[in-house]
Amino acid sequence: MIVVKIGGSVLDSELPCLVDEVVSLQKSGERVILVHGGQFQLNEAMKQKGLEIRLVDGLRFTSKEVLELAEEVFNNISVKIKSEIEKQGLKCLILNKDTGFVKSRQNKELGFVGVPEMVDVAVLKNIPENVIPVVPSVTAGMNSSDFGFNCNADDVAGFIASKIKAERLVLLTDVDGVFDGNRNLLTTLTMKQAGDMIEGKTIIGGMIPKVHTCVKALKSGVEKCHIIKGCSKPLISEIINGKVVGTTVQR
Numbered sequence: 001m002i003v004v005k006i007g008g009s010v011l012d013s014e015l016p017c018l019v020d021e022v023v024s025l026q027k028s029g030e031r032v033i034l035v036h037g038g039q040f041q042l043n044e045a046m047k048q049k050g051l052e053i054r055l056v057d058g059l060r061f062t063s064k065e066v067l068e069l070a071e072e073v074f075n076n077i078s079v080k081i082k083s084e085i086e087k088q089g090l091k092c093l094i095l096n097k098d099t100g101f102v103k104s105r106q107n108k109e110l111g112f113v114g115v116p117e118m119v120d121v122a123v124l125k126n127i128p129e130n131v132i133p134v135v136p137s138v139t140a141g142m143n144s145s146d147f148g149f150n151c152n153a154d155d156v157a158g159f160i161a162s163k164i165k166a167e168r169l170v171l172l173t174d175v176d177g178v179f180d181g182n183r184n185l186l187t188t189l190t191m192k193q194a195g196d197m198i199e200g201k202t203i204i205g206g207m208i209p210k211v212h213t214c215v216k217a218l219k220s221g222v223e224k225c226h227i228i229k230g231c232s233k234p235l236i237s238e239i240i241n242g243k244v245v246g247t248t249v250q251r
């Protein structure tokens, strides 16, 4: 299994390209799970409503109002991905908050933000080969009384990858990978380097949860963790074929 998190631009103009690649991978016998948030789309929706955007180290402070808006925005994105998958000849199962596929615990410091705690792994076992699961990053809470929580989509993807013992975790973003202090692309990043670069503020903002996610995933047994640019060409296939693409996070 390959868990692919789609972020940033991939959700917009690059979606047909990404789905094309995922559909090809799936048809060639790989099993892919797509995880997404929708940072840009949520920012736009928040601006329209006059809601203040606050990001703390790449994580969004989430009021109840923002949480409800995020759920709506992300569900719309899931539907968009589903219709693109269907257009390209496969089926899609949306595993959103209401399905309880992922459950998270509240990180109160950030309001209604959650940290993933549980994945219903059994659900995946029953999914036929022609179906691609799509998981948005607003998840259910651990208690049935919880409305749900806004999770970072990188975190959700990494958590799922760990729990299902995925072969590979691929975080697609809007840059080629992780840059060093001189904006040179690092083809590999060790866990030690990652910690140093976060501490030294060479890795900031939205790249922090990505790198943390890869480190956590490596520690829980996901062997291959990549941060690469969204779909301008079929990069995921290139990685599978052993090409050096973007940044590979390593022990």
Ligand SMILES: Nc1ncnc2c1ncn2[C@@H]1O[C@H](COP(=O)(O)OP(=O)(O)O)[C@@H](O)[C@H]1O
Binding pocket: 006, 007, 008, 009, 039, 058, 172, 173, 174, 175, 177, 178, 179, 180, 202, 203, 204, 205, 206, 207, 208
């Ligand atoms: N060292 C770094 N190397 C590459 N990108 C970085 C680095 N530090 C911070 N970033 C930022 O992280 C961003 C990606 O995270 P984010 O904006 O959350 O995108 P996504 O929607 O893919 O999650 C990049 O666009 C870049 O501005």
Ligand SMILES: [Mg+2]
Binding pocket: 007, 039, 058, 206
């Ligand atoms: Mg992000």
